[in-house]
Amino acid sequence: MLTAKTPPAPDVWxxxxxxxxxxxxxxxxxxxxxxxxxxxxxxxxxxxxxxFLPWSTALxxxxxxxxxxxxxxxxxxxxxxxxxxxxxxxxxxxLFLLAVVGMAxxxxxxxxxxLHGADQLAKxxxxxxxFYHYRESPRAKWILTAFVASNVVLMIYSFLVxxxxxxxxxxxxxxxxxxxxxxxxxxxxxxxxxxxxTGLAIEAFNRNRKxxxxxxxxxxxxxxxxxxxxxxARTAFLYLPVMLLMLIARYLSGRxxxxxxxxxxxxxxxxxxxxxNLRLKVSKIFSEYDAYETKVAVDANVxxxxxxxxxxxxxxxxxxxxxxxxxxxxxxxxFERDAVGKTGLSAIVIGNPHNxxxxxxxxxxxxxxxxxxxxxxxxxxxxRHTGFVGWLGALAVVQNIVSSLFNSHLLDxxxxxxxxxxxxxxxxxxxxxxxxxxxxxxxxxxxxxA
Numbered sequence: 001m002l003t004a005k006t007p008p009a010p011d012v013w014x015x016x017x018x019x020x021x022x023x024x025x026x027x028x029x030x031x032x033x034x035x036x037x038x039x040x041x042x043x044x045x046x047x048x049x050x051x052f053l054p055w056s057t058a059l060x061x062x063x064x065x066x067x068x069x070x071x072x073x074x075x076x077x078x079x080x081x082x083x084x085x086x087x088x089x090x091x092x093x094x095l096f097l098l099a100v101v102g103m104a105x106x107x108x109x110x111x112x113x114x115l116h117g118a119d120q121l122a123k124x125x126x127x128x129x130x131f132y133h134y135r136e137s138p139r140a141k142w143i144l145t146a147f148v149a150s151n152v153v154l155m156i157y158s159f160l161v162x163x164x165x166x167x168x169x170x171x172x173x174x175x176x177x178x179x180x181x182x183x184x185x186x187x188x189x190x191x192x193x194x195x196x197x198t199g200l201a202i203e204a205f206n207r208n209r210k211x212x213x214x215x216x217x218x219x220x221x222x223x224x225x226x227x228x229x230x231x232x233a234r235t236a237f238l239y240l241p242v243m244l245l246m247l248i249a250r251y252l253s254g255r256x257x258x259x260x261x262x263x264x265x266x267x268x269x270x271x272x273x274x275x276x277n278l279r280l281k282v283s284k285i286f287s288e289y290d291a292y293e294t295k296v297a298v299d300a301n302v303x304x305x306x307x308x309x310x311x312x313x314x315x316x317x318x319x320x321x322x323x324x325x326x327x328x329x330x331x332x333x334x335f336e337r338d339a340v341g342k343t344g345l346s347a348i349v350i351g352n353p354h355n356x357x358x359x360x361x362x363x364x365x366x367x368x369x370x371x372x373x374x375x376x377x378x379x380x381x382x383x384r385h386t387g388f389v390g391w392l393g394a395l396a397v398v399q400n401i402v403s404s405l406f407n408s409h410l411l412d413x414x415x416x417x418x419x420x421x422x423x424x425x426x427x428x429x430x431x432x433x434x435x436x437x438x439x440x441x442x443x444x445x446x447x448x449x450a
Contacts, residue, residue: 038074043139045070050147050421054154054189055180057413064123064417071129083135084128088382088427091375092124098371099328102364106327113351117329117363120411123420130424131431140389140429143421144196151193152219154179155226158186162230177230185414187233188403192418194223195243195395202251203388228275234285234303239402241268243395250391307354307406309345313338314358318365325365334362352411356404359411372410376401379423386430393426
């Protein structure tokens, strides 16, 4: 008689050891293989984020949200605190916490506006995490390459759309050569890429890599041609010369610096005369200012007039509560209250005064302004003694500060994310390469080794 054999009992102990070993490899604090795998996953997510950033706010938002838990998985508490225990990382957190606390005194402001006001600064929390991550990850070049490559494709597309507007993804009659988003976002990225690539070209030439230098300078020239002859934000008239000055000052001195400045001025004047795009942009500044003076302007499309009106009102709002401001998300509510019974420009209701300082001052007063400028200064100081990588980060910081004179670019999605990514990645990479002079470097290295 045949009897069924009893199957052997499962080796629970062996299975448990296998799972524990797998978990240790993936999540263990000292597991080198698992840690590298998690780092790689973060780098891939950040690459995808910068690839889609110039094209789609929705996709970029989704990738940014996904990157947060991926970054947190790589965190080890003691090295994280050692890495971020500096003003450049703590001040962005403080500014966000001020926005959260400021929701409490936003009297009469709808909750959705309060949440939106805090959400606009939430991306600053990624600066310390990115700083920590790229202090260890050697793949910052991937991010720079992806961002520039994405904008090169967009720049080529921009030329095509200028010739044939029907090819645009979102057609804008008043924004020629802008296939997606808007000309302000496009100009911000194109100008940054142009200066970055020019710096890379000089570095390549100094290392006798002439073919790379020629390629970089050709692409940089294409970006500048697009800005000059296709479309450009008028804010670029301010930040682009400052960034060019930073480029020239980095590589030249003495007479060569003066000659280069004179040459840039002459070339700029020549392009200004030759470009209908630039002539139109400049002429509109004066006509829109006249509209404000004569009170002819009736809507926010008259940019200069609208901004002057927004600034005047915002200063009045700030003066009514100079220390603490009116609370998080209060800008729109303040404009709504002021617009009652008024017409024309005075009746426009907005949630953005188009000046970063005023946007902070209305909501959080002098305390908010102090936090904002302290953060900007700390990020400039972060890169003061750094090498080429730090210079790339400094360019992004300076561009954000200058462009924020006429926009709220730290709060805006696209420009805000460029700032966060540039500061976090360049700061962490500069420290990893040993070019950041921070007093706590030795103690931090000891913590990391432990």
